[in-house]
Amino acid sequence: MQPDGKLREIRVGLIGCGVVGGGLVKMLARHAGQLAANGLAFRVTHVAVRDTAKSRGVDLSGARVCANPMDVAADPDINMLVEVMGGNDIAVIAACAALTRGIPLVTANKHALARSLPRYLEAAGGRVPIGFEAAVAAHIPIIEVLEHSLGCEDLTLVKGVINGSTNYILTFMERAGCEYDAALADAAAKGFTEADPTLDVEGFDAAEKLSLLALKAFGTPVALERMHIEGVTNIRQVDIRLALELEHRIKLVAAARRVDGGLSLRVHPALVHRGELLADVDSEFNAIILEGPGFNQLTFLGKGAGELPTASAVLNDMVKIARGGTGQLPGIDRGPALPLADTGNLRLCYFLRMRAEAADSSALVASLEGMGLKVLSIARTTLDETNYLGVITDVVEESRMVGLLPGIRALPQVKGDLALLRLDKDNYRDIVEREQSAYFGASLKRQPGPRI
Numbered sequence: 001m002q003p004d005g006k007l008r009e010i011r012v013g014l015i016g017c018g019v020v021g022g023g024l025v026k027m028l029a030r031h032a033g034q035l036a037a038n039g040l041a042f043r044v045t046h047v048a049v050r051d052t053a054k055s056r057g058v059d060l061s062g063a064r065v066c067a068n069p070m071d072v073a074a075d076p077d078i079n080m081l082v083e084v085m086g087g088n089d090i091a092v093i094a095a096c097a098a099l100t101r102g103i104p105l106v107t108a109n110k111h112a113l114a115r116s117l118p119r120y121l122e123a124a125g126g127r128v129p130i131g132f133e134a135a136v137a138a139h140i141p142i143i144e145v146l147e148h149s150l151g152c153e154d155l156t157l158v159k160g161v162i163n164g165s166t167n168y169i170l171t172f173m174e175r176a177g178c179e180y181d182a183a184l185a186d187a188a189a190k191g192f193t194e195a196d197p198t199l200d201v202e203g204f205d206a207a208e209k210l211s212l213l214a215l216k217a218f219g220t221p222v223a224l225e226r227m228h229i230e231g232v233t234n235i236r237q238v239d240i241r242l243a244l245e246l247e248h249r250i251k252l253v254a255a256a257r258r259v260d261g262g263l264s265l266r267v268h269p270a271l272v273h274r275g276e277l278l279a280d281v282d283s284e285f286n287a288i289i290l291e292g293p294g295f296n297q298l299t300f301l302g303k304g305a306g307e308l309p310t311a312s313a314v315l316n317d318m319v320k321i322a323r324g325g326t327g328q329l330p331g332i333d334r335g336p337a338l339p340l341a342d343t344g345n346l347r348l349c350y351f352l353r354m355r356a357e358a359a360d361s362s363a364l365v366a367s368l369e370g371m372g373l374k375v376l377s378i379a380r381t382t383l384d385e386t387n388y389l390g391v392i393t394d395v396v397e398e399s400r401m402v403g404l405l406p407g408i409r410a411l412p413q414v415k416g417d418l419a420l421l422r423l424d425k426d427n428y429r430d431i432v433e434r435e436q437s438a439y440f441g442a443s444l445k446r447q448p449g450p451r452i
């Protein structure tokens with residue numbers, strides 16, 4: 001409320017009125033009373049869409065509707081811009097044009113923000129607020145937590161399952177017992193992927209979100225080209241089955257971790273032990289885990305996409321900025337950016353899948369140990385009348401593991417189809433030892449050593 005008792009009017013320019021934009025218009029109508037009680041009146045006065053003739057099922061009667069995002073961004077009458085159009089070039093130009101004029105921006109467009117961050121920061125000039133909560137894990141308020149609740153923490157880890165499409169695909173492969181292509185087709189039919197699913201399935205969408213999380217958590221802007229990014233397109237049914245045999249599930253994990261030598265940023269499929277919360281995050285859900293010495297661990301779980309969850313995150317940013325908040329960019333200063341660590345130096349546990357006979361498992365373990373790889377667990381499965389073994393190794397440096405692959409491929413026990421995946425955690429030896437001591441405490445049925 002203004003001193004004279006009048007509502008503060010915020011004239012919103014809206015670029016895009018599809019799933020998220022349409023959801024926002026509905027929410028503004030639904031919450032008008034509550035917003036008014038807090039002194040705010042949002043009016044969507046100018047909207048850009050591709051097809052101005054399309055019926056949208058939302059009330060745009062108070063707005064001019066045009067087909068040019070720049071007309072909205074340059075409109076002298078608006079005092080807030082919401083960009084929920086998506087894409088890169090036009091979205092960036094329009095958003096930056098508004099910022100340069102001093103118009104605050106709320107955006108759900110992680111693609112544009114992650115890839116053109118310096119342009120946004122330059123246009124905002126350190127003074128114009130940008131809210132982008134909806135761009136990362138939609139309704140999980142993780143950016144706000146990093147910006148404000150944990151603004152003074154020295155975080156050590158931000159990790160999560162933050163791409164709903166790939167999580168749906170991996171969950172479907174596990175439940176239906178099918179290969180990747182069939183799961184992708186099901187995800188597309190149910191609207192869980194874009195028309196071109198490349199950004200999702202190749203890991204780029206998760207990487208874009210991770211770069212925004214890392215910016216907030218560590219103050220370190222990281223270009224996507226400098227991150228290790230692998231998608232899920234090479235995951236096969238046999239990997240999922242072997243992982244389950246070994247008490248793991250496969251997830252696309254995005255992780256930014258403080259390590260010796262700086263910051264490591266990686267997106268790749270990983271075996272997550274079934275005792276971990278991330279292993280239970282299914283379908284279109286997202287989860288994010290934060291770690292830091294001041295609070296140990298925090299976990300967030302919620303819907304990472306969808307009309308109302310995303311629109312709600314947009315609306316909350318609009319309210320914060322309208323009430324005088326500074327937005328999440330430029331946001332809190334976390335000191336000098338950390339250098340990026342060399343991925344080759346990371347020490348992880350690995351999963352090896354190969355065509356091999358169960359009868360050869362002891363010889364295989366001996367061969368791997370002869371190469372200096374300690375085997376912690378081994379499992380077998382048969383798929384389409386072909387026998388496979390899956391092996392989990394103890395921690396080893398990534399560059400060394402990759403260097404050993406040609407030698408492993410040439411082993412007499414390995415008949416082909418060799419693939420390498422990482423484990424999410426580097427403490428698998430502790431888990432095995434804990435399981436074995438619990439097991440031997442209860443009964444003496446199982447022998448120590450690799451399992452098959």
Ligand SMILES: NC(=O)c1ccc[n+]([C@@H]2O[C@H](COP(=O)([O-])OP(=O)(O)OC[C@H]3O[C@@H](n4cnc5c(N)ncnc54)[C@H](OP(=O)(O)O)[C@@H]3O)[C@@H](O)[C@H]2O)c1
Nearest residue numbers: 016017018019020049050051084085086108109305306310
């Ligand atoms: N959907 C989600 O669950 C979700 C979650 C988190 C973040 N996001 C992000 O939110 C943004 C919007 O997603 P969405 O799902 O709402 O997309 P959408 O349903 O495809 O809507 C896009 C809107 O932008 C308009 N548009 C596209 N290109 C345009 C152009 N060149 N000029 C003018 N208007 C244009 C479209 O117009 P027409 O309607 O006429 O085609 C449509 O209204 C994206 O950046 C996305 O990554 C979405």
